[in-house]
Amino acid sequence: MSELKTSQLVELKNHLDELQQQLEALLNFDEAAAETVELDQSKVGRLSRVDALQQQAMTQANSEVHKQQLVRVHRALHRIAEGDYGYCEECGGKVPFARLQVQPESGFCVTCLQALEDAS
Ligand SMILES: [Zn+2]
16 A cells, blocks of 8 residues: 555646646647648748758657656556555655655656666
8 A cells, every 4th residue: 555645645646647638738739740840841941841850850759758758657547546656666665755746657766766867
């Protein structure tokens, strides 16, 4: 069982639900933006085509970030349902509520996240 209070868990779950909706909207937006570039390619000049392609590359990079974050949000929601949310996926230690408030989709405590970042 999670050691988070029910009220804290509800707050974080609401936050995650919101994040999920925002990310899904962003992903739709990313896809629409990528399609617009293709449609416009025939009627734009060379310079603006370069701009458009840069824009598209940025959109695709954003889209990747949004997708990865959405996966983490889904996993966090799943862990809430399973009752093991709030524990680090690496060491099993408690993830502080303050940290979850800032990044509710994070599955790691600060120590393990730091270690993972150092390793990569
Ligand atoms: Zn940890």
